Amino acid sequence: MVGAFQDKANHxxxxxxxxxxxxxxxxxxxxxxxxxxxxxxxxxFFGILVAYxxxxxxxxxxIRSVLTTFSGVAANFxxxxxxxxxxxxxxxxxxxxxxxxxxxxxxxxRWPQFxxxxxxxxxxxxxxxxxxxxxxxxxxxxxxxxxxxxxxxSNLGAKGWQFWRYVGIPVLMPSFLGAFILLFGNAFAxxxxxxxxxxxxxxxxxLIGNYYTGNVLDNPHLAQALAFGMFVVLAVxxxxxxxxxxxxxxxxx
Amino acid sequence: MAPSAFVWxxxxxxxxxxxxxxxxxxxxxxxxxxxxxxxxxxxxxxxHNGDFWHTIKISxxxxxxxxxxxxxLFVPTMYFVHLKLPRLRPVIAxxxxxxxxxxxxxxxxxxLRTFRGTPNWFYGQPWGFLATAYVILAFPYMFFSLxxxxxxxxxxxxxxxxxNLGASWTTTLVRVxxxxxxxxxxxxxxxxxAIVMGEFTIANLAAFHTFPIFLQYxxxxxxxxxxxxxxxxxxxxxxxxxxxxLVGRKRGVRGAVITGAR
Numbered sequence: 001m002v003g004a005f006q007d008k009a010n011h012x013x014x015x016x017x018x019x020x021x022x023x024x025x026x027x028x029x030x031x032x033x034x035x036x037x038x039x040x041x042x043x044x045f046f047g048i049l050v051a052y053x054x055x056x057x058x059x060x061x062x063i064r065s066v067l068t069t070f071s072g073v074a075a076n077f078x079x080x081x082x083x084x085x086x087x088x089x090x091x092x093x094x095x096x097x098x099x100x101x102x103x104x105x106x107x108x109x110r111w112p113q114f115x116x117x118x119x120x121x122x123x124x125x126x127x128x129x130x131x132x133x134x135x136x137x138x139x140x141x142x143x144x145x146x147x148x149x150x151x152x153x154s155n156l157g158a159k160g161w162q163f164w165r166y167v168g169i170p171v172l173m174p175s176f177l178g179a180f181i182l183l184f185g186n187a188f189a190x191x192x193x194x195x196x197x198x199x200x201x202x203x204x205x206x207l208i209g210n211y212y213t214g215n216v217l218d219n220p221h222l223a224q225a226l227a228f229g230m231f232v233v234l235a236v237x238x239x240x241x242x243x244x245x246x247x248x249x250x251x252x253x
Numbered sequence: 254m255a256p257s258a259f260v261w262x263x264x265x266x267x268x269x270x271x272x273x274x275x276x277x278x279x280x281x282x283x284x285x286x287x288x289x290x291x292x293x294x295x296x297x298x299x300x301h302n303g304d305f306w307h308t309i310k311i312s313x314x315x316x317x318x319x320x321x322x323x324x325x326l327f328v329p330t331m332y333f334v335h336l337k338l339p340r341l342r343p344v345i346a347x348x349x350x351x352x353x354x355x356x357x358x359x360x361x362x363x364x365l366r367t368f369r370g371t372p373n374w375f376y377g378q379p380w381g382f383l384a385t386a387y388v389i390l391a392f393p394y395m396f397f398s399l400x401x402x403x404x405x406x407x408x409x410x411x412x413x414x415x416x417n418l419g420a421s422w423t424t425t426l427v428r429v430x431x432x433x434x435x436x437x438x439x440x441x442x443x444x445x446x447a448i449v450m451g452e453f454t455i456a457n458l459a460a461f462h463t464f465p466i467f468l469q470y471x472x473x474x475x476x477x478x479x480x481x482x483x484x485x486x487x488x489x490x491x492x493x494x495x496x497x498x499l500v501g502r503k504r505g506v507r508g509a510v511i512t513g514a515r
Binding site: 086088 | 254255257258259261262264265267268269271272273274276279280285307350354356357358359361362363365366447451453454457458460465468469471476479480483486490491494496498
């Protein structure tokens, strides 16, 4: 499969690949990268906080099992239904929009730069599957932070922050970075959610779709070149992911 | 519970629940703004819509077809690999990572080109082209799930016992191995069902009218019935995923968490 893709984009001519670095296309790549990086950063940051909140001592067990079960479902949840759920929430007639309006706070007036159909809106919707994915991926790593380590650290006189600085964060780092890459790829590849929210969103998957279906412009070769570019970005990410995964596995015995 | 933990969990719960509530709220509204809650007319609109039944039938049959083809293809293969060629396992595991590097939007571009010029009964029909694409899409999930299943049983002992008692290879596979990996195969099937019922990217680019395409069409044209329809599609996906979690609870099918629906 992979080989087929490479040949195809390359084999026609290099002019398509060259075009990728030209004006509208390179913008689409930036748009995709921005959305992916922002949702991956926010998703991994909040994801680890929520996962830790559920796992740490003192939180009832059932919360944890509800959260992981729900995350297993929600991480698989995306596309058209997700987009609609957000339109119903924050769209012009959305439930939350209406709450605010009835409370005398018109979102579209007070906060005009936020629009569900803009880049920020798409990012907010992506978080709905990014967050659960992070929780699922990072929970085993957090479990791997053995309680004995913590006790050992405090017996040796370490303070809370010292435990995190010298034990917790170094142990978690490979898993965290691995999860970050997973989230990045997840957002980078997403098509249906963004398509349903805004078909004019300038990100690569939508551009490929438009070129391929000929909705706007019909140029399958350019679509193939764009697809090839996506493949390259994700392949690089994958190459970064594999060694991280190996390192992370060291502590999970 | 620590106060900060409580706050974070509460925020997460709000973020996850509000959009679902909003969808429910939308689905119960009358098609005129300002009329009071609640009406079931949107649900009856959906249930009386011919296109709904038509597209959901296509998607469901496609899912069944994908599951059948995948199981026929991968169960014997995985059995053989575990029995005779364990060295090949990492190679297949690596191939299972490919759909992560090649997202659906890229895959469909390649597939459309590869199969261009094939006869219309294949290229022009969902049962041909789309099913092929979905078998590829489902492969990693099939692999992770079946692999976990095969690893949890003793393939060699079971096979030797069965063969020594005079069973043929087919009988061994169907009557001995299959019942032992049943829950893994079921988990893989539910996952595939969820993927196919929600897959939009490939169907849209290849111009086939499956259920998610219909959903998108209604989203664009009719807001309130779309709420009802979205909720129904949640139920399908969530039902499949919850069955998966129930079936796969004992063994960790954790590798299989990312589907291609978005």
